[in-house]
Amino acid sequence: MTRSAQFTSVELCAGAGGQALGLEQAGFRHLAAIENDKWACASLRANRDYSGLAEELRWPVQERDLHDVDGSDFDGVDLVAGGVPCPPFSVAGRQLGAEDERDLFPKALEIVERARPRAVMLENVRGLSQPRFANYRAQVIQHLESMGYQSEWKLLNSSDYGVPQLRPRFVLVALGEQEMRHFEWPSQVPTDLTVGDALYSLMAANGWAGVDEWKKQANKIAPTLVGGSKKHGGPDLGPTRSKQAWAKLGVKASSIAEDAPSQDFPGDEMPRLTVQMGAVLQGFPENWKFLGGKTAAWRQVGNAFPPPVARAIGQQISKALMAVDSGQRTPIHSSVGQIA
Template sequence: MSDTNASEFTVVEVCAGAGGQSLGLHKAGFKHSLAVEIDPTAASTLAANLGASVAVGDVANPEVWDPRDHVGVTLFAGGVPCPPFSIAGRQLGSSDERDLFAWAIEQVGIIQPRAVMLENVRGLSSPRFAAYRQHVIDRLDNFGYIGEWKLLHASDFGVPQLRPRFVLVAMRPEDHAYFRFPEPSENGHTTVGNALRDLMAARGWEGADEWSALANDVGPTLVGGSKKHGGADLGPTRAKQGWAKLHVDGRGIADAAPDADAPSPTEWHPRLTIEMAARVQGWKPEDGWIFSGRKTSQYRQIGNAFPPPVSEAVGARIIAALSHEGTPRQDLAQSIDLHDPVYRALANASDALSLADLVRAHNEGSVASVERKITALSHDFDLEVLTDSSGVTRYRLGTFKGFTGQQDHLRHNFVAQHRNRVS
């Protein structure tokens, strides 16, 4: 499907979840050609609210959808699984069978969209994944795109929680010259109390105003958890402690707002309902978004979503860039950082490089810092370690370990055997 109407901005979205990113992109001006989601319940939520075609199943399964059917779509977007990069996890990166980031980048070469937007957790921005990020940027460059990353905080866009997300946007040079990531809202931060006061008072709770005044800060990042996680609650101990400071009981999700005669918030902390959790994640009353499934599934869909206001803000900037609004950037060459000079030196070398060679490539790096980069790099790439005739250790970069669509990759067996753990 190509973009025949210049005024219509179309999007193919993978790992779409319950539609947080989808809703934001629609508000920005995009129209879905297709959304792909592996979880049937989340897919049901998408189908009920999105008004677009939804493919249900493993996004990397060619029987579920064919990227070649969507050549020329305006935007290729998605929120691929975050556990491979999460600081709360083991940060296995490409060694994690759930990693789909590198696979998504390969689809860019097939679909050839005008723009790319992929988001993930803050952990992907850490030094551990410098070589991984460089690999992504280099692959995009091979396909003719300039890729740029930025860490965005949902709280800067009117969402009453921190929720940092690492966002990649890529376009061809002539369009990317007009792209600028959105700036924080001029209206300041929205507190949990202000966002939820009406919902807390929905059944006449006399303590709603007092609670709203006490919940006078941005909340911790809402945690949806994986399918291995048990019931619906607001996350690990630290997150629950953060919510307790806002007079919210994070140990579970309530079926309803507090009763009219519920105790004072100084004596008792209310729990969030599904509707409240959605509000904290950035859904608004006028969105009319209905979540399918039971309470635990609904909360997981909400907690794992990309906040719609952040998606809308980035999506609007993408459309502005594609429309060549404003003046072209003069800082583009300087702003696209080199993420890992050690990886780049190895990737471009015609022969194995010594540690001294890599220290020179790193320029300001020490031997210890280069050794740390080599260790991190070895997690995501095959790295051949050689000893030359002089006894000097040399390194040669091998293949990327991650899943990029290989028919014989171990990921396929993992998905087949543990489908209920993939989200």
């Protein structure tokens, strides 16, 4: 874990801290982690905002609605990052885009305009990359250009960055003209880590005799985890097609377990995932805490941005900022506004 940081950041819609953790690992020190969900805030405090934690590792948690945030409070911050809510663009929703009252991109851009960070990183679901939202994406880019930023969209699969799960995410990075000349998206590092590899020790924790056979069956990466919204979706692994994919890996997907399989777990039954197992498949460390009941905790896990992906992008943003600070010659970079 990074003990010192080169640059500062503010995290919007922080959730349980997946993106923030990855950016911390990339060397960013968080000036604030802003989130309105009480259980996600409790998780953030349990992991990164409690008495006794080294000051450089603390994330000051602000439990409040993003609409109440004034970006000028963070004037001079290096990076504004966040995972704005995805329902306006999710294939599981009505895909109303800008017409959806839950669309927080405009507010995020307002915060950027007032904070004037050197870099911006906002992530969302794959649905935002669809042709139907081309005008919306163009408007975001134009707004950023009016503020002096150059920006790029990129569709990334988490499995290309060391995460044992497909999990496509659509990411926007915006930088000043000089910084953007030095920015490159992180190179893919496909993982050969399977669900069985990632979860073996957790599945075996209570002495389950069938864990070795289960590991052989769970020999692929996971389908994309889902967490549901506050109004819809409970602690399970998603719709019918997802449940069928999990069954092929030897995982019962109808609900989330409290504990790992016991020593006498029936050999003809499939085990279920725990909240901790889901978090590991997202790239969280095993000791990351998720507070609240099972539904609230699973929502935090299922809606998280995998820390390894955030770390990979954060490292590239940091390199671009450092290149400008050190006066490096700027290379030609001409993919501004790209989608993928």
